[in-house]
Amino acid sequence: MPAARHLPADQRRIATIEAAVQLAGEQNPSDVTTGAIAQAMGVTQPALFRHFATKDAIWAGVMEWVAERLLANVDRCTASTASPLAALEATFMGHVEFVARHPGVPRVLLAELQRAEDTAAKRTVHGLLRRYGERIRSLIEEGKERGEVAAVTDATAAATLFIGTIQGLVLSSLISGRPARLRAAAPGAFSIYRRGIGSTS
Numbered sequence: 001m002p003a004a005r006h007l008p009a010d011q012r013r014i015a016t017i018e019a020a021v022q023l024a025g026e027q028n029p030s031d032v033t034t035g036a037i038a039q040a041m042g043v044t045q046p047a048l049f050r051h052f053a054t055k056d057a058i059w060a061g062v063m064e065w066v067a068e069r070l071l072a073n074v075d076r077c078t079a080s081t082a083s084p085l086a087a088l089e090a091t092f093m094g095h096v097e098f099v100a101r102h103p104g105v106p107r108v109l110l111a112e113l114q115r116a117e118d119t120a121a122k123r124t125v126h127g128l129l130r131r132y133g134e135r136i137r138s139l140i141e142e143g144k145e146r147g148e149v150a151a152v153t154d155a156t157a158a159a160t161l162f163i164g165t166i167q168g169l170v171l172s173s174l175i176s177g178r179p180a181r182l183r184a185a186a187p188g189a190f191s192i193y194r195r196g197i198g199s200t201s
Contacts, residue, residue, distance in 0.1 A: 013051045015041055017065045020058050025104030029111040034058070060120035062108055067128040070095060074135045084143035085198070088136070088162065089190055095166050096186040103179040106170045133159045140197065150199045158197050165189055 019040040023032045034055050038048045052058045077090035099105060112121040136159040143149030149158075169189055173182045 017061050020062055021102050021104040024108045029108045059108055063121045063124035066105055083148055084139045085148045088139050092190045096182050099170050100179055100182045136162050147199050149197050153197050165193055
């Protein structure tokens with residue numbers, strides 16, 4: 001990663017987040033130090049603390065960064081595809097691709113969710129799941145209206161299953177230590193999901 005010391009402040013914040021995610025993909029997130037993040041960026045620790053006061057603040061920034069990108073992926077897929085089911089598939093594949101490119105993200109997320117105390121990162125994750133679920137439910141309801149999704153489909157349950165299917169693929173890839181498996185497994189997993197909610201008419 002090139003030195004970030006000459007970047008504008010907003011780009012330096014992003015560079016900090018990206019360095020933290022990269023390091024979290026290589027080791028336990030709890031073992032990632034602010035010193036290591038600063039070194040990866042080519043800056044000093046005091047320079048790092050001008051943007052994030054603590055390591056917890058960095059992880060909260062990571063989760064905000066993730067939320068922005070995943071929600072933007074849903075919105076982009078919804079706007080650029082011809083049907084709700086096509087949007088769901090594009091969203092599913094885009095989500096999987098994002099995680100495959102950034103394997104540190106689910107490691108940070110799991111580490112934060114295991115913490116007993118309330119943290120800004122955990123609150124961001126809960127907000128992300130709520131907003132993400134709302135978007136997926138909306139696509140499913142639209143699919144029902146257009147006859148692409150079975151009318152009897154419970155949109156809330158189907159949205160939960162959509163997210164859960166991705167989470168299952170991600171967890172399996174973490175356990176196997178083979179993030180690339182995500183890309184290979186995603187099409188088959190979505191095909192099963194699609195058959196489950198698809199209209200038979």
